[in-house]
Amino acid sequence: MPIDLGYLVALPLLASLLSLIPSLRVYTAFIFSLLSFLLSLYSFIYTLMGDIPLYQWIGGWVAPLGIGFRLDGLSGFFLLMTGIIGFFVALYSFSFFKVEYQRQGKVFWFFFFFLWAGLNAFFLSEDLFNLYVVLEVLSLSALVLVALPGHRKAIKASLNYLFLSILASMFYLLGVAMLYANYGVLSMSLLSEKLAGTHAFTYALFPIIVALAIKSALLPFHFWLPPAHSSTVAPASALLSSLVVKPPAYLMLRLWLEVLPKDKSLEYLSIVLSLMGALAILVGSYYAIRQKTIKMLLAYSTVAQMGYLFLMAPLYYHGESFREALLQAFALQVFSHALAKASMFLSSGNAIYVARRDDLSYMPGFAHSHPLTFFALFFSGATLIGLPLSAGFVAKFLFLGLSIRLGFIFQGSIMLFGSLLASLYVYPIWRESFSSHPTKFYDNPIPQLMELSAFFLGFLSFSSGIVTFLLLQGIVRG
Amino acid sequence: MVFEVLSIMLMFIGAFFLLAGSVGLLRLGDSYSRLHALTKADVLGFGFIVLSCMLSTSLFSNWLKLFLIWLLVISYSALVGYALANRKKNA
Amino acid sequence: MLDFALGIMLLSSALVSLHSKDLMKSGVFFLIFGFLSGLIWVRLEAFDVALVEIILGSAITGFLIFKLVKGSKRRALRVSAFTKAWAGLVSLLFFLFMLFYLPTIERQDRVGRLVYENLHKSGVESAVNAVLLNFRGYDTLLEVGVITLAIFGLLALELKREAYHWDNPLLQSFSKLLLPFIVFFSLYITYLGTFSVGGAFQGGALLAGGLVFFALAKQSLPLKKSLILLFMATGLGFFSLVGLFYALLGYGFLTYPLKLSTLTLIFIELSIWISTAFLLYTAYKGKL
Amino acid sequence: MIGFYYFLSLILVVVSLYYFIVARSYVKRLISVNILGSGVFLFFVATAKNTTMENPDPVPHALVLTGIVVAVSATAIAVALILYLNKEER
Numbered sequence: 048m049p050i051d052l053g054y055l056v057a058l059p060l061l062a063s064l065l066s067l068i069p070s071l072r073v074y075t076a077f078i079f080s081l082l083s084f085l086l087s088l089y090s091f092i093y094t095l096m097g098d099i100p101l102y103q104w105i106g107g108w109v110a111p112l113g114i115g116f117r118l119d120g121l122s123g124f125f126l127l128m129t130g131i132i133g134f135f136v137a138l139y140s141f142s143f144f145k146v147e148y149q150r151q152g153k154v155f156w157f158f159f160f161f162l163w164a165g166l167n168a169f170f171l172s173e174d175l176f177n178l179y180v181v182l183e184v185l186s187l188s189a190l191v192l193v194a195l196p197g198h199r200k201a202i203k204a205s206l207n208y209l210f211l212s213i214l215a216s217m218f219y220l221l222g223v224a225m226l227y228a229n230y231g232v233l234s235m236s237l238l239s240e241k242l243a244g245t246h247a248f249t250y251a252l253f254p255i256i257v258a259l260a261i262k263s264a265l266l267p268f269h270f271w272l273p274p275a276h277s278s279t280v281a282p283a284s285a286l287l288s289s290l291v292v293k294p295p296a297y298l299m300l301r302l303w304l305e306v307l308p309k310d311k312s313l314e315y316l317s318i319v320l321s322l323m324g325a326l327a328i329l330v331g332s333y334y335a336i337r338q339k340t341i342k343m344l345l346a347y348s349t350v351a352q353m354g355y356l357f358l359m360a361p362l363y364y365h366g367e368s369f370r371e372a373l374l375q376a377f378a379l380q381v382f383s384h385a386l387a388k389a390s391m392f393l394s395s396g397n398a399i400y401v402a403r404r405d406d407l408s409y410m411p412g413f414a415h416s417h418p419l420t421f422f423a424l425f426f427s428g429a430t431l432i433g434l435p436l437s438a439g440f441v442a443k444f445l446f447l448g449l450s451i452r453l454g455f456i457f458q459g460s461i462m463l464f465g466s467l468l469a470s471l472y473v474y475p476i477w478r479e480s481f482s483s484h485p486t487k488f489y490d491n492p493i494p495q496l497m498e499l500s501a502f503f504l505g506f507l508s509f510s511s512g513i514v515t516f517l518l519l520q521g522i523v524r525g
Numbered sequence: 526m527v528f529e530v531l532s533i534m535l536m537f538i539g540a541f542f543l544l545a546g547s548v549g550l551l552r553l554g555d556s557y558s559r560l561h562a563l564t565k566a567d568v569l570g571f572g573f574i575v576l577s578c579m580l581s582t583s584l585f586s587n588w589l590k591l592f593l594i595w596l597l598v599i600s601y602s603a604l605v606g607y608a609l610a611n612r613k614k615n616a
Numbered sequence: 617m618l619d620f621a622l623g624i625m626l627l628s629s630a631l632v633s634l635h636s637k638d639l640m641k642s643g644v645f646f647l648i649f650g651f652l653s654g655l656i657w658v659r660l661e662a663f664d665v666a667l668v669e670i671i672l673g674s675a676i677t678g679f680l681i682f683k684l685v686k687g688s689k690r691r692a693l694r695v696s697a698f699t700k701a702w703a704g705l706v707s708l709l710f711f712l713f714m715l716f717y718l719p720t721i722e723r724q725d726r727v728g729r730l731v732y733e734n735l736h737k738s739g740v741e742s743a744v745n746a747v748l749l750n751f752r753g754y755d756t757l758l759e760v761g762v763i764t765l766a767i768f769g770l771l772a773l774e775l776k777r778e779a780y781h782w783d784n785p786l787l788q789s790f791s792k793l794l795l796p797f798i799v800f801f802s803l804y805i806t807y808l809g810t811f812s813v814g815g816a817f818q819g820g821a822l823l824a825g826g827l828v829f830f831a832l833a834k835q836s837l838p839l840k841k842s843l844i845l846l847f848m849a850t851g852l853g854f855f856s857l858v859g860l861f862y863a864l865l866g867y868g869f870l871t872y873p874l875k876l877s878t879l880t881l882i883f884i885e886l887s888i889w890i891s892t893a894f895l896l897y898t899a900y901k902g903k904l
Numbered sequence: 905m906i907g908f909y910y911f912l913s914l915i916l917v918v919v920s921l922y923y924f925i926v927a928r929s930y931v932k933r934l935i936s937v938n939i940l941g942s943g944v945f946l947f948f949v950a951t952a953k954n955t956t957m958e959n960p961d962p963v964p965h966a967l968v969l970t971g972i973v974v975a976v977s978a979t980a981i982a983v984a985l986i987l988y989l990n991k992e993e994r
Contacts, residue, residue: 053869057856060761064853067768067845105754107871111727112734114754154772161765168758176967180758183974187762187981191769194985202773206930206985213937213978214924220971221917221944225717227964228951231726250717604790611784619905623912630916630939634923639931646935653942660909662949662965665972669945673972677938680983684931684990693933695926703925711918718910723954728961743962744969752966759970766977770984775991817973892973899980902987 049093050086052103052116052171055126059083059164066156073141076156080137083163087130094123094521102236110234117173117236120522124378125297127518129166131507132289132389133159135500139393140282142494147400148280151195155283158195161188162286169294173235175223178298179216182262186212189291192283193275204274211271215261222255239306249312256299256316263295265320265357266327269350273334276349277342281396284342288349288392289385296356300377303363304370313364320360325461327354332468340405341395344472345388348431352384355465358458359446365453375519376445382518383438386508387427391476393501394423397493398480410479419498421480426505428473430512433466438512532580539573542566556613564606571598622659626652639685646681650674663813664744667805671821676896679828683780683902739877745815749881753870757859760851760888767848767895775902783834791830798826806889810878816885820892827897841904844894851891855884909950916943930986934979941975 062079066072093101100119107113118126137159144152165184172178190212194205223233229247232238242248264272272292276284307313331351338344356377366373397420398413399405413421426437433439443462450459511518549562575595579588629652633645654670657663731743731751738746748756802823809815827837837844858880859870867873872880898904920940927933945968952964 051863051869053859053863057860057863057869060852060856061860064849067849103868105868105870106750107868108734108751112730112751114752154768157768158765158772161761164761176970177752177755177758180755180762180970180974183762183978184758184765187765187769187978190981191765191772194769194773197773199989202985202988206982206989209978209982209985210924210930210933210937213975213982214940216974216978217937217940217944221947224944224947224951224964227726228721228947228954231724233727233963247717247720250713250720253713600790604786607786608782608784612782619908623908627912627915627919630919634920634932634936634939639929642932642935646938649939649942653946656909656946657949660949660953661960662952662968665945665949665965665968668969668972669942672976673938673942677976677979680979681931681934684934684983684986693928693930695928700926703922706925707918707922710921711914714914714918718907718914721910721951721954723906723956725955725957726951726961727963728952728955728957731962732957743959744965747962747966748969752963755966755970759973762974763977766981769981773984773988775984775988817969896976896980902984 049097049101049103050089052090052101052118053105055083055086055090055167055171056164058086059160059167063157063160063164066160069153072153072156076137076141076159079160080134080163083160083167084130084134087126087133087167090118091123091127091130091521094118094120094524099123099521099524110237111232114172114174114177115234115236116171118171120524121297121301121374121378122170123521124382124518125170125293126167128382128385129163129170129290132286132385132504133163133166135504136282136285136389136393139285139396139497139500142496143280143282143396143400146494146497148196151197151280155192155195155280158188158191159282159286162192162291166290166294170297175226175233175235175238176220177233179220179223182219182294183216185291185294186216186262189287192287193279195279195283198278200274201278204271204278208271208275211261211268215258218254218261219258222251222253222258225251225254235301235306239308242306243308246310248307249310252307252313252316255302256320259295259299260320260323260357263292263299263353263356264350265353266323266330266350269327269331272350273343273346276346277340281392281399284346285389285392285396288345289389292349292353293381293385296353296381300356300363300374303360304373309364309367314361317360317364320357321458324354324357324360325457327351328358328461328465328468332465332472335472336468338472339407341398341407341410341476342392342405344407344476345391345395348469348472349384349388351465351469352388352431355380355384355446355462358461358465359450361455361458362446362449362453365455366449369449369453371523372445372449374522376442376449378519378522379438379442379445379515382511383430383442383508386504386511387430387439390423390427390501390504390508391431393497393504394420394427397497397501400493400497401491407475407479410476413480417493417498419502420493423498423501423505424476424480426502426509428477430505430508431473432470436512437509438515439508441512441515528580532577535573535577535580539570539577542570542573544570546570557610560606560609564602568599568602571595619656619659622652622656626656643678643681643685647674647678650678664742664815664818667813667818668821671818671825672896675825676821676828676899679900737874739872739874739881740810742809742812742815745809745881745885748815749884750872750877753859756888757852757855757870760855760891763892763895764849764852767899770899770902771904781832781834788833788835791833791835795826795830798829799823802826802889802893806885807882809885810882816888817892819885820889821896823889823893824896824900827893828900831897831901844898844904847890847894848898849891851888851895854887858884906950906954909946909953913943913946913950916940916946930982930989934982934986937982938975938979941971945971 065075103116169181230241261268335347430437430439433443546566553559629645629649633642636642654666657666738750740746802819805814806819863869920936924936948964948968952960
């Protein structure tokens with residue numbers, strides 16, 4: 048029985064308003080994060096069984112007039128990802144804000160639920176202008192989360208992030224205005240019919256692709272991401288790195304596979320994007336290896352991992368016949384990176400809580416004093432590299448198979464080299480936390496909830512490699 | 526018919542005073558006297574334009590709205606004139 | 617001919633505002649740019665947009681920017697000659713690229729014809745407000761969310777800086793005299809929105825202007841902090857509650873049955889009116 | 905007449921893009937972003953007028969209204985952040 052998709056957006060919004068009331072804060076935070084998680088789970092299960100794609104026109108006004116929600120395999124899968132990460136980050140934040148940053152803890156929940164509502168709204172909506180407003184919701188709430196700690200570095204990072212994201216939003220709006228001027232339609236499903244056989248959309252494509260590249264920190268525009276993601280509190284940077292950079296890449300894939308017809312300029316664009324993706328992997332990994340502090344290392348690794356999604360751009364263009372396999376590989380790569388990065392940022396939060404320092408050389412010997420956090424680091428690191436059994440491995444394996452079958456050897460080789468580089472920057476974390484004679488032995492315990500949530504996220508990212516056939520069933524059905 | 530002619534004539538007089546005000550703003554050297562030109566001539570010009578609009582409408586509600594607008598313009602331009610002069614003195 | 621004159625004035629004010637070294641001058645010319653673009657919207661028969669642009673786009677944005685002009689250093693960012701060169705190149709290329717694009721736009725009626733056909737079903741006579749509240753009501757819900765999010769974000773930063781004010785007896789008495797009329801007039805503008813030009817955001821912005829004018833004379837509103845917080849949150853809260861209410865009733869999210877739609881829309885407009893006003897008022901004060 | 909406004913919006917966008925990159929202080933960068941927004945909104949409203957109907961197409965008007973409110977809220981946060989930075993410096 049299909050639920051009303053409006054709940055997925057309206058409930059977190061209400062939760063954010065309720066969390067302003069001091070007495071209700073902890074209860075609303077727990078109840079509504081659980082509720083939103085169950086709603087996302089239900090909508091994912093619905094994509095496994097119900098008839099999809101499910102369209103719901105808000106206000107009863109059909110396509111060109113009104114705005115529509117669209118739930119299909121891909122968006123259901125990403126809703127599940129948002130639900131899982133949101134729920135575990137909420138658990139982590141309960142005890143984190145009791146122990147540290149009490150002042151920020153009061154306002155954190157408002158922006159946390161707003162971010163969650165924005166992500167749900169993004170994965171559901173199929174109207175281009177509506178996506179502009181949701182992108183603005185995402186970047187403003189992410190921005191305040193970056194500026195939360197209040198020290199100078201965080202404010203400067205969030206200011207640069209703000210200017211770049213406003214510029215990107217205005218470019219995206221210009222692209223939408225150009226499409227509306229030519230085709231008179233804003234909804235994606237109608238646009239795909241109108242675009243067949245015309246050429247005017249290639250002009251509008253340029254501002255949109257530049258905007259999405261800026262928002263997902265593709266190479267030439269990646270300067271705002273490392274300071275932004277590393278200068279804020281652990282749960283906020285976990286949310287930012289795993290969830291906020293993903294929607295622009297998701298929108299680009301949806302535009303590419305479902306809306307835009309085949310066109311010469313699209314092919315050149317896919318080659319340019321693939322080169323920028325490859326450069327992002329190489330440069331991101333190079334900087335990640337040279338970093339001294341764990342948060343900067345993880346932020347640069349986000350830049351590198353996002354490069355994979357753009358590296359495969361030619362496959363999206365040529366792989367018309369392998370549409371299901373491409374969707375599965377893309378979804379799994381995003382899913383595995385999101386969970387792994389979230390659990391790594393949360394466990395880095397644990398490390399900083401214990402060691403009171405951010406730089407790598409002072410990482411406490413986790414293997415001895417806090418085995419749970421070490422296992423979280425191990426599992427999520429394995430997923431980032433793509434060791435077998437993990438979801439990362441399955442995603443890379445699918446991508447590799449596709450790139451060989453479609454004859455894109457360059458993309459396949461860059462991906463393999465990228466995995467090698469990934470192991471180069473994940474290994475120092477393991478070496479430090481596994482060192483037999485740690486520089487300083489820390490035995491003050493980390494709150495139980497913080498360790499458990501980091502561990503579960505890492506474990507899920509690793510073990511979901513085993514159940515991928517179940518996870519990807521929704522995408523196969525449509 | 527006479528109302529139209531009258532309103533157009535009033536419109537021209539208003540426009541003339543606005544022109545005088547802006548010329549005064551450009552030509553006069555000292556900022557206080559420029560302030561004089563700005564507040565006095567423009568408000569007078571505006572009054573004439575409002576008068577000409579009043580003549581051209583037959584509805585009483587429009588007539589009342591225009592009168593209220595004229596009252597507002599007079600009061601706030603006096604206030605702005607006073608504010609600018611005051612800030613200029615203390616700055 | 618008039619368009620040409622307006623266009624040139626708009627462009628020159630933009631250029632002066634962008635190019636001038638003195639920040640106060642660029643702030644003033646930004647205000648002029650805002651008012652001129654408001655005039656251009658009137659020229660293009662976009663009256664609702666003109667109202668919002670003049671109040672929100674230029675007056676309140678200008679006021680926010682003026683808060684910055686005194687404090688900030690002029691040389692915060694280093695800009696090398698190389699940056700200037702590639703910036704010029706990029707914008708020139710973008711200009712040529714768009715120049716090729718412009719001729720491809722033809723004259724066609726887009727969604728507008730559909731809006732006018734379904735206007736009678738939307739419960740509101742004015743076309744823009746029908747689109748804003750009923751046809752694309754979800755956009756407006758998220759947009760109220762954006763402004764609520766921004767201002768609460770501003771409060772979360774806990775800026776201790778005192779807002780600019782000028783306690784002058786004349787200003788105090790005049791603003792006290794004017795405030796009731798402004799409140800009444802902004803309510804009239806909001807209610808007018810269901811028939812012709814006007815609406816929730818215009819009225820809210822107007823009331824915000826009145827409140828800022830009142831607070832400019834160093835007078836604080838006689839309301840408690842929690843009440844102001846409540847007013848700020850009513851827009852988003854009421855709108856999403858109404859959306860959920862209709863979803864629970866089975867009509868669907870944000871779907872208003874025909875006979876109830878006018879009433880619901882008026883209540884939604886009032887909630888947006890009160891929350892926009894107090895949100896922008898807090899944006900001026902910088903703290904509660 | 906419409907073509908002139910399309911061209912005007914194009915110039916506004918390009919000029920403010922140049923000054924965004926070359927801006928020396930955060931205030932100038934903020935002003936250039938706002939002017940870029942006005943340019944894009946002018947493009948939208950010119951499209952609204954570019955129809956065969958006698959009164960213009962209301963959808964772009966609603967979109968521009970939403971855009972202006974979003975731009976104002978982003979400017980409000982930018983102002984708060986810049987004030988914070990200026991306060992820190994002294």
